[in-house]
């Protein structure tokens with residue numbers, strides 16, 4: 238891919254993102270912007286707050302599907318670094334009946350560049366319902382998934398749509414669970430079995 242093609246991809250994605258954002262129905266817009274405040278005032282535990290966040294993100298993704306290059310069968314972003322918080326590790330342990338690795342190696346930014354995620358199986362996510370925030374937050378607004386291909390990892394900035402309300406809710410949940418930053422890559426925590 239040359240720079241001219243990349244610029245065309247970004248131009249399309251920028252226009253497409255704006256169209257998508259402008260079209261979001263009011264109830265979804267409010268769901269996203271009010272979520273952190275609602276969770277902050279809620280007495281449910283952090284694990285259930287995380288589920289509420291995931292469900293809200295899935296609703297937004299379902300609505301934006303018609304604008305996005307992210308389609309069933311594409312696993313390009315599963316070859317990128319996948320950061321994960323401790324509360325999400327606990328969530329996967331509980332809901333997928335798995336245990337984290339005892340010795341956790343130190344990760345570096347590009348350690349897993351081009352390496353499949355632990356949970357990618359036959360081209361699909363094997364823990365789809367429990368996949369972490371970062372997997373739900375990535376929504377490409379490009380026309381195709383070409384720019385997300387692992388061979389371009391770190392060469393280009395991906396044309397993603399981002400939601401500050403969801404990010405705030407995620408940060409709140411991490412703080413409430415005693416962790417402020419993501420310190421792991423998912424492959425450091427759960428080892429690949431197949």
Ligand code: SF4
Nearest residue numbers: 315354356357362372
């Ligand atoms: S958790 Fe699932 S969606 Fe996320 S990178 Fe791994 S295989 Fe892909």
